[in-house]
Amino acid sequence: MAYLTPDDLERLAHKRAGAKLGWYIHATVYVAVNLLIFALSSYAFGHRPWSVFPLLGWGLGLALHGVAVFMLGDGSSLRRRLLERERERLRREQDHVPRS
Template sequence: MTPHLSSEEIERIAHRRAGAKLGWYVHALVYVLVNLFIFAISRYGFGHRPWSVFPLLGWGLGLAMHGVAVFMLGTGGALREHLVQREREQLQRRNGS
C-alpha cells in the first residue's frame, strides 16, 4: 500500500519522473541521428563494409536498458509540462485525492 503523499511530494516526484522520461526521449533522438550518420559513413564512405551495425547494437542495448530503467523501474517545454501533468494525475489517483 502506498503511503499518503503531500501535494509537494507528488509534485517533486512527478517532475523527477517527467524529467527522466524526457531524458530518454532525447537519448533516443540522438541515437537515431548519430546512427543514421554512422550508417551513411559505413555505406558510402569507408570500405563499404557494414561495420555500422556494431555501434548500432551496442548503443541500442544501452538505450534499451535506459528505457527499462525509466519506464519500468523508474521512480522517477510543453512536452516536459505534459509529462509532469500526466505523472501528477497518476500519483493523485493512486493517492486517493
C-alpha cells in the first residue's frame, strides 16, 4: 500500500467505517422486516410459504452488499492483490512495446 498522509488515512477510515455501518444498518432492517413478514404470513394469514421469497431475494442483495463492503471495498486485501497484479501486467506489457 502506498504511503498515506494522516489526512488521507482519516478520510479512508471514515469511508470504510461508513460503508461498514451502512451494511450493518441494512442487515438490521433486513432481519426486522423479514421477521415482521414471517409473523404476518404465519399468524395473520395462516401459514403461507410466500414469506420465503422476499427473504431469499433481499438476502441475496444483502450478501452482495456485504461482498462489496468487506471483500471488494477500498483497501481490501483482495482488491490490493488484484491491483498489484494488474500493475505488474501493465509494466510487463510496457517493457515489451518497441520504442520509436
